[in-house]
Structures are given as structure tokens and as C-alpha cells.
Amino acid sequence: MINLTFNHEHLADFLSDEELLIMQDEVSVCHDMLINKTGKGNDFLGWVDLPAEIDEALLSSIEEDARKIREIAEVFVVIGIGGSYLGARAVIEALNHPFAGMMNSGKKSPVVIYAGNSISQDYHASLLELLSEKDYAVAVISKSGTTTEPAVAFRILKAHLEKKYGKESARERIISITDKSRGALKKLSTDEGYKTYVIPDDVGGRFSVLTPVGLLPIAVAGYDIRQLVAGAKAMREACIITPSILDNPASRYAAIRNSLYRMGKQVEILVNYEPSLQYITEWWKQLYGESEGKEGEGIFPAGVGFTTDLHSMGQYIQDGQRMIFETVITVDSPAKMLNIPHDNADLDGMNFIAGKSLNEVNQMATLGTVLAHIDGDVPNLGISLPKLNEETIGELLYFFEFACGLSGYILGVNPFDQPGVEAYKKNMFALLGKPGYEKESDAIRARINGE
């Protein structure tokens, strides 16, 4: 049984079920490629069976390390970029108190902070100021150990930790998550004696949230990784059992978005009505953008938070270029209670909703917006979760992953590579004079000088 529901009840004006079902054969072929690992990029399909295969020993080990870190750290720094931090951040921020770092009372978990996900000097210098005041531990996450951003950040934080705690104690505060046998971070971890977790060979960064890459930080933040995995496992069963567009929500989402794309809808906006879901959107943007944005193709992934952005992007979505569709994530029940107070003067005219919960108003805003945007010729899809917890988020993540694999295959690309990510790195290394880039270095300098 899964809790997530995917609905396309408002799609009929744009695409009928009959038109949608025309895609069933295509979807079935792609579903088969994914399940039987016969399609492009099939050496990176480890994520498909991951939720069913995670073993007890790994989960226990992560939980035990998380427990130790929670005892010694007020701050937990996750060093990683792209898929090495977005999955953990998406889950943690969805469940965390929005003012976790400022609260005195309540659950005392380490505050998770991210580093090595940019090269900003001011950001990293400010981070060191904070870390000078706090007890902290670090996870360094990199398959190779040579990606510039996390490598630079880890150099800085390793030196800081060793100065603050001494080399021996610093060792106890560092966990590395990297390749099982190769690479700079693997060798460094062995040399230094760091506790190390493995990133499986057949799981790419953007699909890695259910490996230690995501699970360790999520456990340190105090969340139940077994429930997260259980949610993903339940969704996996719903996704692999049938390719049917009507019965499999991932097949339906993949078919609809490709249909809309073929009809000229070039931009998909992922919408939420909870600020805590911002990083679910960022994670989704990488998942779909990096999987489908290639060979001159792919839906451009964008995100908004409502009702917040109804007062910024709302005008555009209602009336701008008609090349967009929306996928709206809603959560039925909030975790906390809050009602709108009655006011005798009623100058603001809000007494007609006094006594209602904020959530009731948020739900009517959601429905009102969906109808308004449909009237504005913006197709709307809906994903709803009964509440936000580890289990439902596990379902949501796997749903998006499986639909992404299907959708990329339907589009005709390899959804599991990212050749375009190298282009800027090559130029950057050439400009910085990295050994081995001498020829590129000469070429790029000549280009800049207009020669």
C-alpha cells in the first residue's frame, strides 16, 4: 500500500485519457528497459532495486555512527555538491523545524549545514566563524575525491578540525562516503583511518539519496531512515509491478509530461504549498534537468512555493507565455495546530475564516489556484501526501526517480549520464593551469585575448 496519490483529474481539457493511453506501448517498452536493465545507461540502474536490497547491517551501522555524532556535535557539516547533498537536504529540511538553529527548546539534534557546494569565499569564511564556536563533525561525500568544490572545502575543514581538536580526535569527527576501492578520497580515508561508507558503482549522484550519501546525514539529523527506505520500497513495488498508465502512478506522470512536452509545454513548474519542501524541489530539478536536458531536448524544470510566489510568479503563470504546466505537491495534514483568531473589530474582514485552521485556508488557496491556472491554459497535475514524514517522503523520492527513468527513455535520451557537466570544468581547469591541461590552457587564453 502506498500513501502518495498522483492525480490528473484536471487534465481532461488538455489531454483526454484516450489520448494519453495512446502512449501505453511506448511506456511499456521503456518500463521493460528499466526493469530488465536493457536500455541506455543500464550500468547506472542500481537505484531501481535499492530500497528492497538495503541490508540490516548497513542500516544499523549508519544508525550507530549517527548516534555517536549526535553525542559530540552541535553542527554536522555535509561536504558535497549536486546529488551528494541535495537528497539529504531535501529530506532533512522537509522534516526539520524551520528555525532549528535558533531554538533553545525542543528536540536537540545537530544542525546540518552544507559546505563544498559552492566556491563562495564569504560563505566558507563565515562557516569557519560559526564552527569556531560550535562542536562539530563532518561528512565528506565524493565518489572521486577530486571534484573541486568539495575537495577544497574538505581541505579547509580538515585543517580546521585538526587544529581545533588535534589530529587524533579530528579523525573521530570525520566520516567519508566514497567509492569502494578507487579514488583520492578512498585512499585518503584509508591512510587517515576515517570511518568510510561506500557509494555503489551503479548509482549516480542524483539517484543516491537512499545510499549512505543521503541516509547518514538524515540519521544524524534525527530522522528514521528505516521508514524512509520502507516508503521507497512500497513505492518501488507499485512502480515495477505494472507499466500500466492507469495503474502505475510513475507511468502516468512520465506519459503525461512527455505528452505535454510534445504539445509544446516546454517548462514544468513543480509547485508546493509548504516552505519546508523547497529542497525537494531543488532535488527534483537536478533529477529531471540532469536526466533529460541533453541533445537539445528536455522539459525545463522550474520551481515555486505557493502561496508565497503567487505574489511574484503568479502573474506570469496565469497570463504569460503558454508553454508551461504545473505539478503540484500538497500535504493533507500538517504536524502542528494553528487556528485563525476571532477579532471583534474585524477591520481586516477576516472573521469569515476565524476559527478555521490555516491549513483549511491553504487547501482552498490550492484548489482555487489550480482552477485559476487551468482557466489560464496551464495544465495541472497533482501529487498529494496525507502527511509529511519519513515514509511518505520515501515514497515521493522513489516515485520521482522511477518516473524520471521512464520519462527519459520515452524522450529517447540516456537519462543516466551527464556529459554536459564536464564543459565548464575543463575550461576552469585550463584557466587555473591545472597540470595536464597545458594545451587547453593555451587555447583558452588565446580565446580570451581575442587571438
Place this chain on the structure above:
Amino acid sequence: MINLTFNHEHLADFLSDEELLIMQDEVSVCHDMLINKTGKGNDFLGWVDLPAEIDEALLSSIEEDARKIREIAEVFVVIGIGGSYLGARAVIEALNHPFAGMMNSGKKSPVVIYAGNSISQDYHASLLELLSEKDYAVAVISKSGTTTEPAVAFRILKAHLEKKYGKESARERIISITDKSRGALKKLSTDEGYKTYVIPDDVGGRFSVLTPVGLLPIAVAGYDIRQLVAGAKAMREACIITPSILDNPASRYAAIRNSLYRMGKQVEILVNYEPSLQYITEWWKQLYGESEGKEGEGIFPAGVGFTTDLHSMGQYIQDGQRMIFETVITVDSPAKMLNIPHDNADLDGMNFIAGKSLNEVNQMATLGTVLAHIDGDVPNLGISLPKLNEETIGELLYFFEFACGLSGYILGVNPFDQPGVEAYKKNMFALLGKPGYEKESDAIRARINGE
């Protein structure tokens, strides 16, 4: 003299200066409409002369109120949505310590937190938990006082403040920013005796950052509003003196983005290389999305933070649908120092940049990325600031505002209205049974029930 430079040196492959200058007549007409207030929406052009007209008494009053709030509040809650919070948040977060709420040392300013910019029940219930632990004050910002999100949030926080401090003391902790004479919030403020600032009639929300809407929260956060205004004033002079595409950076930006739009570039991505600029991007998305996204027209505004998102949206930008262009904001000099340490083992191979500042690497990443994206057929524009401070941010904000007015006129729309924002509100009120919406209520219920 202005510090900001806008450059289009990499545009030649897509659009030559000769092709660009073909637009000069169009730009000149629109520039004239803006300066002489003869175009559409000309009753909302108060922002054009605002930086030159702000008087000393207003600035002093804001500074004095900010000083009082800084003495009594650890947290300052800004209640507002859309343009009522985005400008303040953009400036404050650009200049703030990224971990301000968690630091023990350093400058002790109130932490600015936002409310009434969503209807999330969990967010606002969590905010109350925080506010129970902190001394706080509130700014409530709304022209009418009846916009649902801020009205609901203010009801809740007013009750909370009065319970925590008593009615008399609560009064001293509330400042309202609203219409000069009309509306619910104006009346409430008069009845309750709140200190009140005026939102000018002829300045719309998304252009209001240099009114008390933006200036008060920015001053409370500890920043120099006179320098902010001075920067905007200098940029205003550069913008109004000439319509020339070659000499006026706002004319150039407006001309280029309309040229690219006509060539089929339907999405503009605003890029930064500093995480602190995230809300400059959010402010910009409202400014351009709400001004231009109408009548089925308008460039879709999107944002990324690099190098962070080179590992998520980078693949799409390099290789996806060729309908995008980028405008890249860079900051030459960071505020803090940080160099990459040397490491004897050099397992990560980073010793070739050891001793360099992070900023030097960030700059080479920027240049390398611009060149890579140009090679990927993505036109690139550049905005550079020598450093990030109140003055340069003032320039940047006014630059974007003036270019937006011009750009909307070139597009042929009224850049100063937002008719589409009402559609969801009408549905929401109908669904919630607001008095006066009885007919709409019946209609929408019939629609939902499929009648």
C-alpha cells in the same frame, strides 16, 4: 559615477552591436515614456524619481525607529507577501552573515524573519514556538490590510504579542507600513496607535524596496539605508540621462533581452556565484515575471546559484532545449579572506591551486562557465559589482527596476499592473464562502461537483 558594469562582450556570436542598435528608436520612445510618464501604467511611476526625492526627515525617522527596535528585539518579524518582503529580504540576506541566527559572537543585530508570506500552518506554528523564546518586534506591511496571508499572520502575531507583553507594551513593538489614508491596516493602526509609515500611492509592491517597505527592515537589520539610496540615486542619474543603448546600461539590458526574446529565447536565467544573492534573484523574478508575464507574452524568469547548480541545472543549460539565455551577476571582491591550504600528500590533486583564494577559483569557474555555455549556444550577459555593500546593491536594484520598465514597454505591455494575481484570490474567496462572493461560491462548487 556608478560601480556596476553591465557587459555584453560575449554576445557577438548571437547578436552584433549593429543588430542591437536597430532597436535604438524603440528604446528611445520607451525611455521617453518612462521619464515623462506618458506610457501605460503611468500612475505607478513613483519609483522612477524616488531615490532623488527621499527626504531627510523620513530617513531619520526610520533610523530612529530601527534603533529602538534593535534595543528591544532579538527577532524582527516582517509580515508581508510579494513586494512587501522580497526587496528587504534581498538586501538583508545579501549582506547578512549566512549563519546570523546561530552565531554567539559578531555584530548583534535582530534576526529578521518573514511571516504572512504563505499560509503554511506548520511554518507559522513553528514561528510561534520560536517567538515564545525570543524578544521580538513586528512590521506589518500591506497597502490594504486585507490581503489574506499577511492579515492572517498579523492577527496571530498581534494576539501573541499582546499576550506576551500586555496590550500597552505590544503597541511599542508593532510598526505598520500601509496606505496614507485608506484601508483596514491604516484604520487599525490609527485605532491602536501604532507607529505608521506610508507606502506611496504611485509605487507598486515590486518597485517598493526604496520606500519604508524595504528601508525599515533593512535599517533594523543594521544596514546603511542612506548608502542604499545613494547607490540607487547614482544609478538613476545614469539611467535617465540618455536612452542610448551604448551609454545607458539599463537601455542595453532591455534592448538585448527583447532582441533575444524575439529570436526565440523564451527563458532568462539569472545566475549568481554567491549563495547570499539568492533573494536578489527571487526579487528579480517577481520584478520581471509580474511586469512582463501577461497577454501571453514575456520571458520566463528562472534563477540558479553557481557553482552549486552547475551540478544540478548545469547539464540542462549546457545541452538542453536551446531557448535560454543567462544574465550573470558577479562580485569582484569578497568581504572575508580565505585561501586554499597546501597539503603534502596532495591526494586530491588540488595543490595546483593551494595558496590561491577561493574567490580566484570562483572567478575562473565563472569565466570557464560563461565560455562553456556560449559554446553550448546560450547567450550570456554580465553584471558585475566591485563588492557587495549597500551602495552597490542600491545601484543593482535601480538598474533592474529601470530596465524592467523599459523592457516591458518595448514588449508592448503595461509593466506596472498585475491583473492575473486576482484570479486565484477570487476562487479562494468563493471556496471559503467570503461574504460578497455568494454567486462565485455557488458557481465554483457546481464546477467542482462536475455539474
